[in-house]
Amino acid sequence: MTHTEGKTMQDPVLVEVIGSALSSIVEEMGETLVRAAYSTNIKERRDCTASLFDAAGRMLAQDEGGSPLHLGSLMGIVDEITRRYPAGTIEDGDTFIGNDPFTGGGSHLPDIVLVSPVFLDGEITAWVANLAHHADFGDRGHAHIFQEGLRIPPVRLMRRGELQNDLFELILLNCQVPHERRADLRAQIAANRLAVTRYTELAARYGRDTLVAAAAALLDYTERRTRAAIAKVPDGTYTFADRFDCPELDDELDLGVTVTVHGDEVTFDFTAPPQVRASVNVVWTALYAAVYYSLKTLVDPDIIPNAGLHRPVTINAPRGSVLNCTEPAAVNGRSETCQRVVDLIHGALATAVPETVTAASNGANTGVHFSGVDSRTGRYFVYLETIGGGCGARLGKDGMDGVQVHMTNTSNLPVEALETEYPLVVEEYALIDDSGGDGRTRGGMGIRRTVRVEESDVHFWLDTSRQRSQPWGLFGGGPGASAGVELSEGAQPVEHGYTRLQPGDRVSIRTAGAGGYGPPSERDPDQVRRDVAEGRISAERARTVYGVES
Numbered sequence: 001m002t003h004t005e006g007k008t009m010q011d012p013v014l015v016e017v018i019g020s021a022l023s024s025i026v027e028e029m030g031e032t033l034v035r036a037a038y039s040t041n042i043k044e045r046r047d048c049t050a051s052l053f054d055a056a057g058r059m060l061a062q063d064e065g066g067s068p069l070h071l072g073s074l075m076g077i078v079d080e081i082t083r084r085y086p087a088g089t090i091e092d093g094d095t096f097i098g099n100d101p102f103t104g105g106g107s108h109l110p111d112i113v114l115v116s117p118v119f120l121d122g123e124i125t126a127w128v129a130n131l132a133h134h135a136d137f138g139d140r141g142h143a144h145i146f147q148e149g150l151r152i153p154p155v156r157l158m159r160r161g162e163l164q165n166d167l168f169e170l171i172l173l174n175c176q177v178p179h180e181r182r183a184d185l186r187a188q189i190a191a192n193r194l195a196v197t198r199y200t201e202l203a204a205r206y207g208r209d210t211l212v213a214a215a216a217a218l219l220d221y222t223e224r225r226t227r228a229a230i231a232k233v234p235d236g237t238y239t240f241a242d243r244f245d246c247p248e249l250d251d252e253l254d255l256g257v258t259v260t261v262h263g264d265e266v267t268f269d270f271t272a273p274p275q276v277r278a279s280v281n282v283v284w285t286a287l288y289a290a291v292y293y294s295l296k297t298l299v300d301p302d303i304i305p306n307a308g309l310h311r312p313v314t315i316n317a318p319r320g321s322v323l324n325c326t327e328p329a330a331v332n333g334r335s336e337t338c339q340r341v342v343d344l345i346h347g348a349l350a351t352a353v354p355e356t357v358t359a360a361s362n363g364a365n366t367g368v369h370f371s372g373v374d375s376r377t378g379r380y381f382v383y384l385e386t387i388g389g390g391c392g393a394r395l396g397k398d399g400m401d402g403v404q405v406h407m408t409n410t411s412n413l414p415v416e417a418l419e420t421e422y423p424l425v426v427e428e429y430a431l432i433d434d435s436g437g438d439g440r441t442r443g444g445m446g447i448r449r450t451v452r453v454e455e456s457d458v459h460f461w462l463d464t465s466r467q468r469s470q471p472w473g474l475f476g477g478g479p480g481a482s483a484g485v486e487l488s489e490g491a492q493p494v495e496h497g498y499t500r501l502q503p504g505d506r507v508s509i510r511t512a513g514a515g516g517y518g519p520p521s522e523r524d525p526d527q528v529r530r531d532v533a534e535g536r537i538s539a540e541r542a543r544t545v546y547g548v549e550s
Contacts, residue, residue: 012217014206014210014214015214015217015218015221018202018206018210018211018214018215018218019061019214019218019304021202022052022060022061022202022215022218023061023063024198025052025061025128025195025198025199025202026050026051026052026061026062026063026195027050027063027064027065028194028195028198029050029063029128029130029191029192029194029195029198030048030049030050030063030065030066030130030191032187032190032191032194033048033050033130033132033187033188033190033191034046034048036186036187036190036191037132037183037184037187038179038180038183038184038187039134039135039177039180039183039184040135040383040413040417040418040421041133041134041135041384041413042132042133042184042187044411044413044414044417045385045386045410045411045412045413046065046409046410046411047067047132047133047135047386047410048066048070048130048131048132048133049062049063049065049066049067049070049071049073049074049130049131050062050063050066050128050129050130050131050191050195051063051066051071051074051128051129051130051131052126052127052128052129052195052199053078053126053127053128053129054125054126054127054212054215054216055123055124055125055126055127055212056078057076057077057078057079057082057127058219058306058307059071059074059075059305059306059307060126060215060218060219060306060307061304061305061306062074062305062306065409066131066409067407067408067409067410068289068290068292068293068406068407068408068409069107069286069289069290069293069335069338069407069408070111070131070289071285071288071289071292071293071305073099073105073106073107073108073111073113073131073285073286074113074129074131075285075288075289076104076285077096077098077104077105077106077113077115077129077154078115078127078129079104080098080103080104080105080153080154081096081104081115081154083104084153084154090117090124091159091160092117092119092160092161093158093159093160093161093162094116094117094156094158094159094160095114095115095116095156095157095158095189095192096114096115096116096154096155096156096157097112097113097114097115097152097154097155097156097157097167097171097185098112098113098115098152098153098154098155099111099112099113099149099150099151099152100151100152100153101145101283101285101286101331102145102283102326102327102328103151103153103154104153104154105152105153105154106131107282107283107285107286107289107331107334108148108286108331108332108333108334108335109137109145109148109149109150109151109331109332110133110134110135110136110137110149110332111131111132111133111134112131112132112134112152112185112188113129113130113131114129114130114131114157114185114188114189114191114192115127115128115129115154115192116128116129116158116192116193116195116196118196118199118200120200120203120208120211121208123208125199125203125208125211125212126199126211126215128192128195128196128199129192130188130191130192130195132184132187132188133384134175134180134181134184135177135369135382135383135384136149136175136176136177136180136181136382137149137175137176137332137382140332142248142278142279142330142332142333143277143278143330144277144328144329144330145327145328145329145330145331146328147330148279148330148331148332149174149332150171150174150175152171155167157185157189158189163189168182168185171185176371176380176382177379177380177381177382179379218304218306218308219306219307219308220308221304221308222303222304222306222307222308222309223308223309223311223312224308225300225303225304225308226295226299226300226303226308226309226311226312227264227265227312228264229299229300229303230261230263230264230265230266230295230299230312231263231264232299233261233266233299233349233352233353234261234352235261235262235263236260236261236352237258237259237260237261238258238259238260238261238348238349238351238352239256239257239258239259239348240256240257240344240345240347240348240350241254241255241256241257241271241344242255242256242340242343242344242347242469242472243255243468243469244280244336244337244340244465245465245466245467245468245469246278246280246333246336246463246464246465246497247462247463247464247467247494247496247497247498248278248279248280248333248496248497249276249278249280249496252468252469253272253273253276253322254271254272254273255270255271255272255322255323255337255340255341255344256270256271256272256344257269257270257271257341257344257345257348258271258348259345259348259349261352264312265312265313265314266295266312266313266314267313267314267315267316268291268313268314268315268316268345269316269317270287270315270316270317270318270321270323270324270341270344271318272317272318272321272322272323272324273321273322274320274321274322275320275321275322275325275326275329276322276329277330278330278333279330279331279332279333279334279463280322280331280333280334280336280337281322281325281329281330281331281334281337282322282323282324282325282331282334282337282338282341283324283325283329283331283334284317284324286331286334286338287315287317287323287324287338287341288310288315289338289407290338290341290342290345290407291313291315291341291345292305292309292310292313293342293406293407294341294342294345294346294406295309295313295345296309297356298345298346298349298353298356298357299353299356322337323337323341332463333365333367333463335365335367335386335407335408335463336364336365336367336463336464336465338407339361339362339363339364339365339405339406339407339408339465340363340465342361342406342407343360343361343363343471343472346358346360346392347360347472350474350475354395354474354475355395356395357394357474358391358392358393358394358399358474358514358517359392359393359394359399359437359439359443359471359472359473359474359477359514359515359516359517360392360471360472360473360479360480360514360515361389361390361391361392361399361405361406361444361471361514361515362388362389362390362391362405362444362446362466362471362480362483362511362512362513362514363465363466363469363471363512364389364463364464364465364466364483364511364512365386365407365408365463365464366386366387366388366389366462366463366464366465366483366509366511367384367385367386367387367461367462367463367464368384368385368386368387368449368451368460368461368462368463368507368509369382369383369384369459369460369461369462369463370382370383370422370424370451370453370458370459370460370501371383371458371459371461372423372455372456372457372458372459373455373457374422374423374455375423375455376423381421381422381423383418383421383422383424385412385413385418385449386404386408386410387412387447387449387509387511388402388403388404388405388412388447388511389402389403389405389444389446389447389483389511389512389513389514390402390405390435390436390437390443390444390445390446390471390480390511390512390513390514391403391405391443391444391514392405392443392444392471392474392514392515392517393436393437393439393441393442393443393444393473393474393477393514393515393516393517393518394441394517395441395517395518396441397441398436398441398442398443398444399436399441399442399443399444399514399515399516400444401431401436401444401445401536402431402444402445402446402447402511403444405514415429423453423454423455423458424451424452424453424454425451425452425454426449426450426451426452427450427451427452427506428448428449428450428508429447429448429449429450430447430448431445431446431447431448431535431536432445432446432447432448432481432510432511432513433445433535433536433537433538434481434536434537434538434541435480435481435512435513436480436481436513436514436516436536436537437470437471437473437477437478437479437480437513437514437515437516438473438477438478438516438520438523438541438545438546439473439474439476439477439478439515439516439517439518439519439520439523440476440477440516440517440518440519440520440522440523441477441516441517441518441523442516442523442531442536442537443471443473443477443478443480443513443514443515443516443517444480444513444514445513445536446480446481446483446510446511446512446513447509447510447511448508448509448510448511449508449509450506450507450508450509451506451507451508451509452504452505452506453501453502453503453504453505453506453507454503455503456502456503457500457501457502458500458501458502458505459498459500459501460494460498460499460500460501460507461497461498462485462494462497462498462509463497464483464485464509464511465483465512466482466483466512467482467483467484468482469482470482470512470515471512471513471514471515472515473515473516473517474515474516474517474518475517475518475519476518476519476520477515477516477517477518477519477520478515478516478520478545479515479516480512480513480514480515480516481512481513482512483510483511483512484510485507485508485509485510486507486508486510487499487505487506487507487508488504488505488506488507490505491505491506491507492505494507520545520546521546521547523546525546525548528542528546528548528550529542529548529550532550533550
């Protein structure tokens with residue numbers, strides 16, 4: 001039973017109906033954005049997310065097709081808008097735009113967020129927001145945030161329904177592919193407009209006070225369910241440490257976490273080195289998004305993803321560190337580090353919840369960036385792809401092969417679309433044999449993708465991890481294979497993740513596999529023979545590791 005502004009929500013069926021309606025609004029908002037977008041990264045790879053917040057900025061719903069990490073780009077932006085714009089200065093039809101990690105707008109600059117208030121009876125009752133990753137800022141440095149693109153604090157892009165053309169043109173002037181940005185931003189505007197309409201229609205049916213009370217009840221329900229799930233985890237203190245590498249850094253970074261479970265609450269205390277002169281620093285919103293995701297997957301994957309999940313959770317990380325950086329740290333590659341945060345939490349809680357944890361997945365987001373001038377159009381192009389890898393094995397199931405894991409949820413870009421849009425040719429796209437970790441259940445396989453360049457002076461940038469280490473297995477399971485990159489003979493070598501390619505040069509990206517679960521000796525011999533028949537493992541590996549003749 002929830003009391004909100006004098007109203008009590010006592011009908012759980014009505015709460016469920018309204019909660020489902022809110023989820024439908026964000027799903028439709030996300031689909032509208034995908035269908036209306038212009039760039040391949042949004043319309044094909046679905047690198048976008050839609051959310052709905054209450055008047056206080058607490059998240060009520062996020063579309064299932066969105067990325068868990070995008071929550072870090074949405075968390076806190078309503079607070080920043082209301083801090084900057086006093087009560088009474090925000091009007092119906094306003095839309096705010098932002099992307100800056102240090103002023104409430106995002107967790108890295110390519111993620112541009114649009115936020116619109118929903119007015120009912122003259123008051124802001126909710127906020128709708130969508131985020132799209134604009135694959136634009138190619139050929140950039142990553143020593144600090146000022147090299148990574150245009151920083152946009154939360155400011156009005158639309159005022160009373162009218163586009164602020166001067167601001168719009170300023171943003172476009174700072175983009176390398178402005179015709180894509182113009183169309184994609186208009187798609188984001190349209191998606192928000194639709195969501196405002198749908199929420200207003202819902203209010204016309206149930207009334208403003210009922211919607212507000214139901215939203216509060218939804219948050220309370222999620223909190224109760226989260227606390228009940230945490231209470232099932234044995235009380236105790238659990239620790240884990242791992243090493244993080246990336247192409248930008250010469251040395252690996254030591255990361256660690258201590259997880260303390262006490263009753264129905266949990267605390268995460270992270271250790272991390274000082275922030276670095278590279279793109280892999282993490283702002284607090286992205287760290288929180290990674291923690292909330294990890295907890296949800298381990299204790300109850302069916303918990304509704306809203307702000308009620310956050311209430312029993314405390315998160316600490318040293319300020320000014322890689323996991324809680326301060327301005328002007330560079331953050332473009334923060335997804336690589338956030339993937340490792342998930343590994344830390346899974347590793348720490350493995351003994352506490354062995355039935356739900358997975359072995360280490362590929363531990364990266366493996367972003368590849370090609371940019372240059374397309375002689376067919378005379379325009380600058382930026383091609384971004386995040387390539388999947390192995391997913392960690394589980395208690396009763398093998399890990400999935402060649403998929404996005406944990407903090408990312410994007411599709412791959414179909415080869416046909418890639419070769420149509422960009423002066424690039426995909427020569428190989430395949431799973432890597434023997435890349436999954438051995439075990440009673442086998443780790444997922446990594447991907448090899450080989451791309452040939454067709455233009456001169458194409459800039460290539462690689463974000464990845466697990467090149468120096470291997471995704472670990474659990475309870476006797478073996479590690480997955482490491483990641484890597486290879487270039488054709490004569491191509492300029494990759495230095496700190498960057499090189500410049502010429503016509504005919506080939507770059508082959510190899511993503512990491514994933515760890516296995518349980519001793520390989522306990523794997524069913526028939527499954528081992530099937531793995532050999534399907535090309536997942538070699539006959540030699542079947543014989544030497546599993547003791548099975550194929």
